[in-house]
Amino acid sequence: MAKFAENAAINLRLGxxxxxxxxxxxxxxxxxxxxxxxxxQRELNRRLSHKLPAVDHRIQSFLDEYxxxxxxxxxxxxxxxxxxxxxxxxxLSLPMESDSFASEHITSYRLVxxxxxxxTNDRRTTKGVFxxxxxxxxxxxxxxxxxxxxxxxxxxxxxxxxxxxMVLPYGSGESEPPRCWASLQMRPIxxxxxxxxxxxxxxxxxxxxxxxxxxxxxxxxGIFGNAGDPYLPENDASLNPETWTGxxxxxxxxxxxxxxxxxxxxxxHIDDATERQxxxxxxxxxxxxxxxxxxxxxxxxxxxxxxxxTVIADNYFGYCKKEVKxxxx
Numbered sequence: 001m002a003k004f005a006e007n008a009a010i011n012l013r014l015g016x017x018x019x020x021x022x023x024x025x026x027x028x029x030x031x032x033x034x035x036x037x038x039x040x041q042r043e044l045n046r047r048l049s050h051k052l053p054a055v056d057h058r059i060q061s062f063l064d065e066y067x068x069x070x071x072x073x074x075x076x077x078x079x080x081x082x083x084x085x086x087x088x089x090x091x092l093s094l095p096m097e098s099d100s101f102a103s104e105h106i107t108s109y110r111l112v113x114x115x116x117x118x119x120t121n122d123r124r125t126t127k128g129v130f131x132x133x134x135x136x137x138x139x140x141x142x143x144x145x146x147x148x149x150x151x152x153x154x155x156x157x158x159x160x161x162x163x164x165x166m167v168l169p170y171g172s173g174e175s176e177p178p179r180c181w182a183s184l185q186m187r188p189i190x191x192x193x194x195x196x197x198x199x200x201x202x203x204x205x206x207x208x209x210x211x212x213x214x215x216x217x218x219x220x221x222g223i224f225g226n227a228g229d230p231y232l233p234e235n236d237a238s239l240n241p242e243t244w245t246g247x248x249x250x251x252x253x254x255x256x257x258x259x260x261x262x263x264x265x266x267x268x269h270i271d272d273a274t275e276r277q278x279x280x281x282x283x284x285x286x287x288x289x290x291x292x293x294x295x296x297x298x299x300x301x302x303x304x305x306x307x308x309x310t311v312i313a314d315n316y317f318g319y320c321k322k323e324v325k326x327x328x329x
Contacts, residue, residue: 077159096171129296132144150282182208207251261288263284268282298312
């Protein structure tokens with residue numbers, strides 16, 4: 001019964017987003033009765049498609065101001081499958097009528113006692129991973145400094161993943177599988193409550209991932225929890241400032257970024273690069289050189305406004321967990 005209820009909840013959300021529902025969900029008793037309601041909701045969504053939830057508006061405003069003058073304008077996805085209830089990510093990470101899912105980046109299995117997710121890369125080094133965009137807070141000497149406009153181009157590319165990576169595992173067995181972004185809102189604790197001294201305070205973090213990486217959202221939800229639907233006022237951190245640190249984070253998963261070339265991103269030729277750019281590898285001598293040597297990296301932008309946006313060019317679970325912890329710190 002629990003599985004039936006979860007499937008029904010997911011199918012309803014797919015219908016509201018205008019995404020293809022599994023064939024067996026379209027022919028259930030009473031499905032014709034809800035079609036007019038879903039059609040009306042889709043029309044309301046279309047009319048409000050320019051509206052972002054409050055937390056996403058804070059992130060987008062930061063990006064617009066941070067990247068002003070760079071010629072780049074990355075935009076957060078306005079329609080995502082929002083994981084507004086705990087447990088949806090786990091159900092969505094596997095096909096509705098199958099016990100396994102496999103893609104370029106992950107293999108997942110349904111077990112008697114839960115779900116097993118096996119990312120393609122289950123071990124990673126931190127060497128050369130930490131990249132920070134210039135123009136914000138000072139960058140430590142042991143981190144790799146990235147020009148602001150290059151950060152903008154990388155984030156623009158992050159929001160243009162391959163079509164196959166957008167497929168939701170839940171409907172991957174269908175002839176017309178649903179493709180979408182998935183998103184999760186979290187409120188990890190930063191300041192624990194101390195009776196008689198201070199109230200609990202949390203950070204707000206938004207996670208965005210192509211549909212096929214639903215397992216990553218299942219993983220981080222299991223650690224940091226689910227803060228509900230970001231569109232609802234009761235889940236807007238700014239409306240309850242006593243429990244919010246005033247900081248906002250965003251994390252975007254984009255494994256396809258390892259295929260970008262340095263030249264295409266606008267990095268200088270080695271002859272025109274600064275000493276630090278040569279040291280950090282932020283330049284090229286061959287037009288075919290891949291950014292960061294074609295290996296995984298995470299790149300963040302942050303300044304004194306208290307917003308941090310990180311793009312992770314990998315689906316390694318450890319990077320996802322550590323980045324939330326880094327944003328907390």
